[in-house]
Amino acid sequence: MDENETEMDAETVVLTDDAGRKIACTVERFIEVEEQDYALLVPVDAPVEIFAWQGETDDDEEAIPVESDEEIDVLFPIAKAVLEEQNLTLKRTAVVLTVEGDLPDLEDEDEFIEITSETDEEDVEELQLLARFYRDEKEFAVYAPLDPFFILARMDANNQPRLLLPEELEKLQPLLADIEDQLFDDFDAN
Known part of the structure; x- marks a missing residue:
């Protein structure tokens, strides 16, 4: 599994679910896994x-x-x-x-x-x-x-975040756990 992580300034994106509900999030990190771009998001509210x-x-x-x-x-x-x-x-x-x-x-x-x-x-x-x-x-x-709440989203061809399918999330869960641990450490340091 090839992975590259890039830290970004706090960019805000809107994620929409199948029911049409939206959530504004900041992008904590972009991640590339097997030539697919993902974003680790934190809700604004x-x-x-x-x-x-x-x-x-x-x-x-x-x-x-x-x-x-x-x-x-x-x-x-x-x-x-x-x-x-x-x-x-x-x-x-x-x-x-x-x-x-x-x-x-x-x-x-x-x-x-x-x-x-x-x-x-x-x-x-x-x-x-x-x-x-x-x-x-x-x-x-x-x-x-009390801990930050992370949402992993797949970035589409228009660079917009999309919710992951359950099987995608399951596949990425081990990678996500390592990244979340690192981000929790970063949040605790601030």
Whole structure:
């Protein structure tokens, strides 16, 4: 696998998904793999996730990410209203939900959670609590990742980013992991 990496100034591009949703991103790095150009992107606005809290008692509660478009469509207006109380604007963007506005400072340990990957116990994601809300007596929360959120896109003939097909992403995952580790180190140094 031939790879060449080039660092660029923060160029902004717009990525569009199959549903026509758009997300503005900065280009962190261009990468060439097997004569195909790719871009590693970071959303301009802060990415967020909605989680459902499930469990019988406080001791066995678990945060489960809401991933289905249908459920997100139902929860979106409620989450949007709750976040507006904090001067944050929730957006239904491509790839991931985002919020526009200044995220609050992380002041209390109760304001973040750690989610462990189901496939890799060493892969722990820290998330900052932005808001809680209820729907049909079920608790939900909106969290923002504390680490940068990367999107890998294929560059087309017009030099526009395109979302990867699942098989493309799977093929590039080992390369992406190495690049993400390097970029996390770069972000931590700044």
